[in-house]
Amino acid sequence: MRMPAAAGRIADHLERLGEFGRFVWRAIVVSFFSCFKPATYPLIWSQMYIIGVRSVPVIMITGAFVGMTLAVQAYDQLAGMGLEERLGALINISGVKELGPVLAAVMLAGRVGGALTAELGTMKVTEQIEAVKSMGVDPMYYLVAPRLLACLLLAPVLIIYADLLCSLGGYFVSVHVLGISGRPYWDYSASVVELWDVSVGVIKGFFFGAAMAVISCYKGFNCEDGAHGVGKACTEAFVASLISILALDFMLVVIFKSIYNTLWPLRSMF
Amino acid sequence: MVKASDSNNKISKDDGIIVLRNVTRNFGQNIVLDKINLAIESGKTTVVIGPSGCGKTVLVKHIIGLLRPTSGQVFFKGKRIDNLNEDQLGKIRVHFGYLFQSGALFDSLTVAGNILFPIEHFFKIPSQKEAEEVVKIKLQMVGMDGFQERYPSQLSGGQRKRVALARAIALSPEVIIYDEPTTGLDPIRSDVINELILKLKRELKITSVAVTHDMTSAYKIADRIVMLHQGKIIADGSADYIRDINNPVVQQFINGQISEEELEILRMRDSYDATKLWTNIPR
Ligand SMILES: Nc1ncnc2c1ncn2[C@@H]1O[C@H](COP(=O)(O)OP(=O)(O)OP(=O)(O)O)[C@@H](O)[C@H]1O
Ligand SMILES: [Mg+2]
Numbered sequence: 001m002r003m004p005a006a007a008g009r010i011a012d013h014l015e016r017l018g019e020f021g022r023f024v025w026r027a028i029v030v031s032f033f034s035c036f037k038p039a040t041y042p043l044i045w046s047q048m049y050i051i052g053v054r055s056v057p058v059i060m061i062t063g064a065f066v067g068m069t070l071a072v073q074a075y076d077q078l079a080g081m082g083l084e085e086r087l088g089a090l091i092n093i094s095g096v097k098e099l100g101p102v103l104a105a106v107m108l109a110g111r112v113g114g115a116l117t118a119e120l121g122t123m124k125v126t127e128q129i130e131a132v133k134s135m136g137v138d139p140m141y142y143l144v145a146p147r148l149l150a151c152l153l154l155a156p157v158l159i160i161y162a163d164l165l166c167s168l169g170g171y172f173v174s175v176h177v178l179g180i181s182g183r184p185y186w187d188y189s190a191s192v193v194e195l196w197d198v199s200v201g202v203i204k205g206f207f208f209g210a211a212m213a214v215i216s217c218y219k220g221f222n223c224e225d226g227a228h229g230v231g232k233a234c235t236e237a238f239v240a241s242l243i244s245i246l247a248l249d250f251m252l253v254v255i256f257k258s259i260y261n262t263l264w265p266l267r268s269m270f
Numbered sequence: 271m272v273k274a275s276d277s278n279n280k281i282s283k284d285d286g287i288i289v290l291r292n293v294t295r296n297f298g299q300n301i302v303l304d305k306i307n308l309a310i311e312s313g314k315t316t317v318v319i320g321p322s323g324c325g326k327t328v329l330v331k332h333i334i335g336l337l338r339p340t341s342g343q344v345f346f347k348g349k350r351i352d353n354l355n356e357d358q359l360g361k362i363r364v365h366f367g368y369l370f371q372s373g374a375l376f377d378s379l380t381v382a383g384n385i386l387f388p389i390e391h392f393f394k395i396p397s398q399k400e401a402e403e404v405v406k407i408k409l410q411m412v413g414m415d416g417f418q419e420r421y422p423s424q425l426s427g428g429q430r431k432r433v434a435l436a437r438a439i440a441l442s443p444e445v446i447i448y449d450e451p452t453t454g455l456d457p458i459r460s461d462v463i464n465e466l467i468l469k470l471k472r473e474l475k476i477t478s479v480a481v482t483h484d485m486t487s488a489y490k491i492a493d494r495i496v497m498l499h500q501g502k503i504i505a506d507g508s509a510d511y512i513r514d515i516n517n518p519v520v521q522q523f524i525n526g527q528i529s530e531e532e533l534e535i536l537r538m539r540d541s542y543d544a545t546k547l548w549t550n551i552p553r
Pocket of ligand 2: 326449
């Protein structure tokens with residue numbers, strides 16, 4: 001009696017996974033082709049404004065606090081060893097490689113992902129997505145592609161903002177509160193943080209942005225009826241985005257590390 | 271009647287512009303459509319009537335592939351459409367206008383934006399002026415000119431319905447499906463919509479499928495009336511045929527009479543005095 005029920009549930013999950021896979025695949029294909037259709041540019045543009053420009057303050061505040069907190073936390077450890085001059089290196093390397101990208105992406109998932117799911121979910125519930133279809137327009141093209149492209153293109157940019165503010169926040173606390181001189185802060189930062197580190201953080205942004213957008217759109221499109229359904233979809237979208245950001249981060253770190261180790265011997269050539 | 275030709279995916283075009291063959295649709299255990307066979311003739315207005323919740327909306331959504339049958343086939347112009355993918359369906363749906371029961375206006379766009387949405391997607395509108403002109407004409411048809419810049423949330427239910435109708439006819443499609451076009455409108459407005467549907471048929475030879483509860487409207491616009499009841503088509507014929515049909519279920523429906531059993535239930539409730547419950551409420 002119990003086995004078939006469990007098997008049924010597993011089949012259900014697999015089916016939903018397959019559906020999600022198809023959705024992701026179609027979203028990627030349609031978005032790719034949208035890049036070559038000038039008619040979509042205004043749609044992408046307006047999404048970029050909503051998603052990107054409006055997120056700048058939140059992202060900057062996040063970055064600044066990360067930098068400031070890192071400075072306070074790391075100071076004691078380094079001061080114990082007499083290495084407090086190197087505070088800048090520690091703040092910047094952790095900010096640029098890990099905390100900046102991940103926390104910026106998490107903020108985006110909260111601010112943008114939630115709004116995307118709620119908007120598309122409401123459209124689903126009030127038959128507006130069916131209305132788009134009924135006119136022979138592909139909702140993937142009209143609704144998903146612009147949002148996906150906007151998130152994909154803007155997440156890396158926002159991460160750069162977060163990195164920058166993390167650096168400045170760290171500088172502010174180190175120099176004006178903890179009394180380290182400004183010169184070694186920047187010198188040590190520059191000697192430790194390589195272009196590679198910054199690029200890794202920014203490249204992660206593409207993946208985080210895309211994952212968050214696709215998950216949020218999928219949850220919106222498959223939202224259950226009613227206000228309750230929309231709320232549930234938003235929660236699920238946020239949790240799923242968060243987990244996939246962290247999981248992607250882990251995988252990307254592993255991959256980038258092996259790339260780095262492969263390329264390291266060639267480094268002297270550049 | 272409906273005949274299968276050699277291939278399962280094609281039937282003769284003479285059968286009708288839209289053909290449903292043995293269409294069954296369930297939601298879980300709930301069988302909403304039960305082996306429906308329906309062939310809709312080109313250039314005519316077919317009205318679907320039936321009690322609330324009997325599956326009229328589900329039926330018409332099958333015609334443009336918004337829902338797919340659990341079993342059975344749907345054909346448009348002789349070509350099977352219920353097994354097409356979304357891309358291919360998109361090309362078919364361009365031939366249709368669909369008025370949603372709820373209107374389904376895009377609430378992030380203005381009234382003008384809603385009407386321009388399908389037009390902009392398929393045509394290059396040469397100038398702003400031209401666009402305004404098109405919107406004006408479409409809105410005048412439904413008596414909504416002057417509301418161009420409003421958002422759907424700023425309109426009444428009936429006004430939304432009329433804007434949605436203007437949007438459905440924006441592309442001058444070959445087939446228009448109206449899901450309750452006159453619900454929520456006053457009698458005079460309803461008659462304007464009836465006249466509009468008749469005019470579209472007369473002048474543009476448009477095929478219409480209309481779902482309605484409004485029998486005045488049904489008699490006026492219908493070339494043919496189909497009554498749906500418990501998942502089956504129980505009556506099918508001209509307006510005069512339906513009016514005089516010898517079938518108690520249909521007669522009760524079109525005359526708006528309540529059945530004896532339902533009356534009995536109401537009488538039972540009557541004898542139950544709810545005010546008794548109030549005595550315990552401190553006042
Ligand atoms: N998405 C759905 N999921 C589950 N059941 C559904 C769904 N859509 C419709 N139904 C069921 O199908 C039946 C028919 O619904 P439908 O909307 O077609 O009724 P209707 O004839 O249009 O009624 P009305 O005149 O009130 O609009 C109802 O019993 C409804 O519960
Ligand atoms: Mg209905």
